Amino acid sequence: MKRVRVRFAPSPTGPLHIGGVRTALYNYLFAKQNGGDFILRIEDTDQTRFVPGAEEYIIEAFQWLGLQFDEGVHIGGKYGPYKQSERKPMYKQYAQQLIDNGWAYYAFDTPEALDAKRKEAEAQKKTFQYDAHTRGGLCNSLTLSKEEVDAKINSGEPYVVRFKYPADTEIHVHDLIRGEVKINSNLLDDKVLYKSDGMPTYHLANIVDDHLMEISHVIRGEEWLPSAPLHVMLYKAFGWEAPEFAHLPLLLKPDGNGKLSKRDGDRLGFPVFPLQWKDPKSGEISSGYRESGYLPEAVINMLALLGWNPGTEQEIMDLNTLVSLFSIEKISKSGAKFDLEKAKWFNHQYIQMASDEVLFGFFSQELEKHGVTAEKDYALRIMHLIKERVHFIPEFWDQCSYFFVAPTEYDPQAVKKRWKAGTELHLPKMMELIESVQPFSKQAAHDKVMDYVQSNELNMGAIMNSFRLSLVGAAKGPDLFEIIDAIGVEETAKRIRRAVETIGPRE
RNA sequence: GCCGUGUUCGUCUAGUCGGCCUAGGACGUAAGGUUUUCAUCCUUAAAAUCGGGGGUUCGAAUCCCCCACACGGUACCA
Numbered sequence: 001m002k003r004v005r006v007r008f009a010p011s012p013t014g015p016l017h018i019g020g021v022r023t024a025l026y027n028y029l030f031a032k033q034n035g036g037d038f039i040l041r042i043e044d045t046d047q048t049r050f051v052p053g054a055e056e057y058i059i060e061a062f063q064w065l066g067l068q069f070d071e072g073v074h075i076g077g078k079y080g081p082y083k084q085s086e087r088k089p090m091y092k093q094y095a096q097q098l099i100d101n102g103w104a105y106y107a108f109d110t111p112e113a114l115d116a117k118r119k120e121a122e123a124q125k126k127t128f129q130y131d132a133h134t135r136g137g138l139c140n141s142l143t144l145s146k147e148e149v150d151a152k153i154n155s156g157e158p159y160v161v162r163f164k165y166p167a168d169t170e171i172h173v174h175d176l177i178r179g180e181v182k183i184n185s186n187l188l189d190d191k192v193l194y195k196s197d198g199m200p201t202y203h204l205a206n207i208v209d210d211h212l213m214e215i216s217h218v219i220r221g222e223e224w225l226p227s228a229p230l231h232v233m234l235y236k237a238f239g240w241e242a243p244e245f246a247h248l249p250l251l252l253k254p255d256g257n258g259k260l261s262k263r264d265g266d267r268l269g270f271p272v273f274p275l276q277w278k279d280p281k282s283g284e285i286s287s288g289y290r291e292s293g294y295l296p297e298a299v300i301n302m303l304a305l306l307g308w309n310p311g312t313e314q315e316i317m318d319l320n321t322l323v324s325l326f327s328i329e330k331i332s333k334s335g336a337k338f339d340l341e342k343a344k345w346f347n348h349q350y351i352q353m354a355s356d357e358v359l360f361g362f363f364s365q366e367l368e369k370h371g372v373t374a375e376k377d378y379a380l381r382i383m384h385l386i387k388e389r390v391h392f393i394p395e396f397w398d399q400c401s402y403f404f405v406a407p408t409e410y411d412p413q414a415v416k417k418r419w420k421a422g423t424e425l426h427l428p429k430m431m432e433l434i435e436s437v438q439p440f441s442k443q444a445a446h447d448k449v450m451d452y453v454q455s456n457e458l459n460m461g462a463i464m465n466s467f468r469l470s471l472v473g474a475a476k477g478p479d480l481f482e483i484i485d486a487i488g489v490e491e492t493a494k495r496i497r498r499a500v501e502t503i504g505p506r507e
Numbered sequence: 508g509c510c511g512u513g514u515u516c517g518u519c520u521a522g523u524c525g526g527c528c529u530a531g532g533a534c535g536u537a538a539g540g541u542u543u544u545c546a547u548c549c550u551u552a553a554a555a556u557c558g559g560g561g562g563u564u565c566g567a568a569u570c571c572c573c574c575a576c577a578c579g580g581u582a583c584c585a
Contacts, residue, residue: 010585011585013584045584046584046585049584111583114582125508129509129581158583178512178513181512183510184510187509187510187511187581188510188581189581192582195583201584201585202584202585221579222513222579223585224580225511225579225580226511226512227580247512249513250578252578257577305519305533306519307520308520309519309521311521311522311523312532313521313531313532313533315532329523332520333512333514334578335579336518336519337518337519338518339518339519339534341535342519342534342535344534345534345535348547352547388547389545389546399546414544418544459543460543461543462543463543464544468543472545474544475545476544476545476546477544478545480544
């Protein structure tokens with residue numbers, strides 16, 4: 001049995017789309033499950049679309065996600081180089097090979113001439129296609145004499161190499177997800193394999209590299225399915241054994257239909273990219289999962305389940321579990337809409353499961369970001385107190401700021417609802433009771449306060465929330481006496497005085 | 508237009524060879540409980556006549572045909 005070798009082959013034209021991440025993930029899972037290799041190849045045959053920083057971004061994104069390549073641009077390997085621009089000299093001979101055995105031909109038609117043809121056809125509600133029916137009337141090595149062709153090439157006239165589809169042939173593509181896909185060659189046009197700038201197109205480079213790198217399975221997005229017949233024919237033309245194909249369903253936008261795009265993320269408020277990206281030209285910033293406070297493990301888990309599931313009811317799975325459970329057969333055929341709410345749920349789950357060590361790393365960073373320095377023991381204690389309420393890392397601060405910084409403002413809604421007449425008198429008295437507990441104990445303080453509330457026939461919800469409001473600034477947070485214990489009796493007294501002064505008596 | 512691929516609760520999906528599906532789970536939603544607050548958590552509920560229409564069959568979400576719709580492709584882009 002052939003060794004499993006798969007590749008993820010992005011173009012460095014911008015940040016890595018989350019759909020691309022899923023494609024890479026499925027490749028990874030499949031490779032690892034079969035003890036195979038996972039390769040990163042950069043497909044930069046279109047020099048006009050190159051975006052500086054994109055390649056580095058891609059590498060960093062996978063590092064963050066914890067998806068490790070066995071070979072690739074950044075780590076090398078036996079089958080390098082792993083960047084197509086660096087493989088440029090290799091491709092010409094393969095184009096030549098195809099010409100020599102009649103599977104391809106030179107074409108000299110200018111882009112302008114072809115455009116005109118297309119427009120002309122369009123006017124008649126037809127589509128112009130460079131194919132078996134039209135190539136006889138165009139400017140190429142099939143219609144020109146050998147001398148004319150040589151003359152053109154020797155004079156430096158630009159040319160491309162096109163694939164020569166056989167006429168009226170049924171082409172079969174076997175797809176691991178979709179089964180047999182058939183198409184008649186008459187419907188296909190003679191794709192350019194080799195461009196006039198001396199670079200191969202995706203199609204040629206892809207097949208040559210996959211063959212040379214001994215790729216066993218091509219797992220890629222569904223947008224490639226229409227060109228799969230060409231790829232199958234190319235393998236045939238070269239006399240090479242074709243890899244297995246699996247075309248993944250697309251990731252759709254959450255509302256409406258269509259591919260998930262960068263704009264959808266901005267519009268709906270969720271990241272479409274693993275890492276934040278700043279466009280080097282426009283300076284525009286697109287948000288990333290990392291910066292938005294997602295844990296990489298959660299992103300992986302969420303992505304894995306978008307279009308695949310193990311067939312059981314298990315939903316929480318780490319990378320290793322995914323590796324053992326994954327199967328291409330269980331990938332669904334239809335596109336999946338991205339669901340922000342479910343992503344949020346996954347992240348919450350992973351935050352709860354994270355080790356203290358990992359979580360504290362994030363937590364202390366958040367504190368630092370807000371200019372807070374705290375003793376580790378204290379910070380750790382606070383983290384435990386509030387972690388179950390955070391869904392995303394940045395929420396740590398929203399949930400815990402009052403443990404480090406006294407509130408200066410009080411949620412007006414809560415004040416209106418809870419701060420009754422007389423509150424400004426009761427709170428200091430309750431505070432005195434708490435101060436009288438020596439040494440402080442949550443339970444004893446709690447009991448004394450309860451006694452006071454009951455004997456004065458106070459509205460429990462109102463008075464206790466006013467107390468909370470004074471300490472927190474809002475009607476939220478963990479157990480009140482837990483908070484008092486954490487910030488200390490002295491600080492509590494200070495906050496009560498301040499709240500009473502600020503809010504004062506009310507009707 | 509042409510070609511290709513798809514179509515089960517709002518969303519992600521289970522549903523291998525037709526019967527155990529009066530279609531299951533999860534997210535979300537609603538109600539209730541816990542919490543004196545918020546969040547969490549727990550319980551319960553509503554939610555898909557399986558895109559539509561024809562067949563085949565004792566029996567179809569599952570097989571066949573037609574239609575509709577959506578998406579993808581249709582570049583010297585990947």
